[in-house]
Amino acid sequence: MDLHAIKVACSSCNLRELCLPVGLNAQEMARLDHLITTRRRLRRGGMLFAAGDPFTSLYAVRSGFFKTVINTADGRDQVTGFQMAGEILGLDGIVQDKHSCSAVALEDAEVCVLPFDKLEALSREFSTLQHHVHRIMSREIVRDQGVMLLLGSMRAEERLAAFLLNLVQRLHTRGFSRSEMILRMTREEIGSYLGMKLETVSRTFSRFQDEGIIEVRQRYVRILKPEALQAIVNQGEPL
Structure with missing residues (x-):
């Protein structure tokens, strides 16, 4: 360092x-x-x-x-x-x-x-500045609540779809592509975050690719049908 x-x-x-x-x-x-x-x-x-x-x-x-x-x-x-x-x-x-x-x-x-x-x-x-510091803290609380919802009520495909949409949106805010990204984390780390086994993460990525929703080449991911990912997420949202 x-x-x-x-x-x-x-x-x-x-x-x-x-x-x-x-x-x-x-x-x-x-x-x-x-x-x-x-x-x-x-x-x-x-x-x-x-x-x-x-x-x-x-x-x-x-x-x-x-x-x-x-x-x-x-x-x-x-x-x-x-x-x-x-x-x-x-x-x-x-x-x-x-x-x-x-x-x-x-x-x-x-x-x-x-x-x-x-x-x-x-x-x-x-x-x-004080208001901004409070906003940052509030944003973290909201994010934690979102993760709890993700882990508590969504199936594997819903969790991964929500994760990919959130990640690409955050990257797009920073000037990157709206649909393409390089994953900096491993599949195992994604699984740890989403409460999924490595095999389940890999299988779900493969399923999304087989259905033409995303294109995957190692850590490169291109979202081909964002509306399909969003539809998967919406299935898991509580009424």
């Missing part, structure tokens, strides 16, 4: 609208720029933080992909989420001042380090 104490100007970052608030004036933006003075680079497989580590900062993903995992009572690693550029890592540590999960880079990645005590102090001064 490479730790750089270098200036990272939020005001000129092309991810600013995704991970930081719009509406700050020039003076407020300068104060925020001063807060975020460090970025951290990780190689694929590198750990940004581990469960049990003291909580000191939030991390805005600048590039790359991450997974968050918890270690279960029987010693397995359970994937709890996948994070990409413009998203925030580390919110799990706020409650107990230590991290409850580990964050691992799925490819070479870079994050901006946001010292939480300074961010908290600044957000008390700027209501726009």
Whole structure:
């Protein structure tokens, strides 16, 4: 891991609208720029933080992909989420001042380090920033609720369809294709996240391809019929 104490100007970052608030004036933006003075680079497989580590900062993903995992009572690693550029890592540590999960880079990645005590102090001064921090926390709560719904009420094909649609939509928001993507996570990691066995994940991918809904070549996925994926998801939604 490479730790750089270098200036990272939020005001000129092309991810600013995704991970930081719009509406700050020039003076407020300068104060925020001063807060975020460090970025951290990780190689694929590198750990940004581990469960049990003291909580000191939030991390805005600048590039790359991450997974968050918890270690279960029987010693397995359970994937709890996948994070990409413009998203925030580390919110799990706020409650107990230590991290409850580990964050691992799925490819070479870079994050901006946001010292939480300074961010908290600044957000008390700027209501726009405070509101944005609250929105980020709320978004994580909603996402967790969505995962609970996914795991609790959907069949395997519905889970995978919802996962693919969510992933491609998040990537499209960041300027990528509306229908094509390279999966940064393995089939096994997808299964861990969705509560599915590896064999079930592979079988469901094959079924979607056989039905002409998606095209799959190793980690490359092209969604040919998004409406068909959405119809599969809709079957599992409660009345």
